[in-house]
Amino acid sequence: MWHGDYLFLLRNLILKDFRTRYRNMSLGVFWSLVNPLVMMAVLTFVFTKIFANPMHKFPVFVLCGIVPFTFFSQAWASGTTSIIENAQLIKRVPVPREALPIANVLGSAIHLFIQVGLLLAIALAFRTGINWYWLWLPALWMCELVFVCGCALVCGALNVYVRDMRYVVESACTVLFWVVPIFYDISVVPAKYAEIYQYNPIAALVLALRTILLEAKAPRGPLLIKLFFVSFSMFVLGWAVFRRLRRRFYDYL
């Protein structure tokens, strides 16, 4: 029913999201640098000064956890409310509905790019050096984007029918902060649980990032396979659920 220019639409939705978020702030995009830096400083203080910790280069170590986690939780939460917040569009324009959560996630990804830059800069400042395995990084971040899009499609669609979805997502993110190895190393997790960790793409991404940045090694194959598999399955699931639920968006908004 909608014969438009999909890329032009996505670009405009992303730009709108980005502009409206920053136009009235004095510090603008610097906020996406301030937030992870503050988190890094606090966690480094707590886990080196209060609780002793054997990890070297702890700020880099912890930032490898903070950057994927903050992007995921922020993009997931805002993707979940994207359909409801655009109710006026759904009620008036036959625009492809899945463009809304996807544009929302991609809009948040602009911060992710800035934060990844920050992570790499801090890593270099701690003399980790550049290695060939850095070439893996774009593919790894791509997986996270795909995974978040899947989550946003499912929860964004469900949120239309069940308005407390937002709170479910917020609680899930709080839990996730503890079950993703952000401030602790996977080696301290008992072996039988460590296996399960790898099925969480966010945890898998954190582990792969540390292997590349801190150990200068190639991320392990089985870990990567799980990361790719779970991320893309989530996207396919999200797409399927969304297509099923979107028929009645108009009635419920």
Next chain:
Amino acid sequence: MEVIQFASVTKTFSLHSERMLMRGYLSRLLKRGNSGRFVALKNISFSIPQGQTVGVVGLNGAGKSTLLSLVVGLCPPDEGTVTVNGRVAALLQLGAGFHPDLTGAENVYMNAALLGLSAKKTAQAFDSIVEFSGVGQFIQEPLRTYSSGMYVRLAFAVAVHVEPDILIVDEVLSVGDQAFQQKCTNKILEFKQQGKTLLFVSHSAHAVQDLCERALWLDHGELVMDGDAGEVVSAYEGQGRLSVGKGRP
């Protein structure tokens, strides 16, 4: 060629569909059944050939908006089929996606993308859109600085540049000053002359009579009458007077 075709279309809405929380949802799931559905359109069939100007009349809640949203493709019907051939532009979409913090120009691009214009077409039409809207230098200012008249003018300017095959016009034309209203009416007549299909929705029976050759009369979701605009409008007005008369003691 038929551009709009409704075949035994029924559309219902759930009565408890707003703001449902988990609790309500669960209890509904447990109870089963779709108790309390509101029938917005009941077994409607009609077809509109290309180039015809059709008015839709009816009281509030008669199903006019639902009919439009089906034509635009915002929601699927529960039963029957809706077939629409060609690009639809609806003035009920006026200013869709407008954001007060974005400049006029940014909003034009956003709105054009939503209405289905390509990047190239939008760039080509941009100057003409700005000129038609008459907002002038304000195009680089945030939308929140606009007067309500300027807002509507800008929105209308984008809508008419979408080059639709089917134009849906509703009450929006009552905004703006005399000069702009004249401009809008001219634009609509121009569409008509180009052989485009027009669907005109109004409470005002006179406007329908002036502009349309054919009219549909909806009442409580049913198609009461479909025919020559003059006849339908006089029947509709007669009925209106009758029901007002009945209401008196």
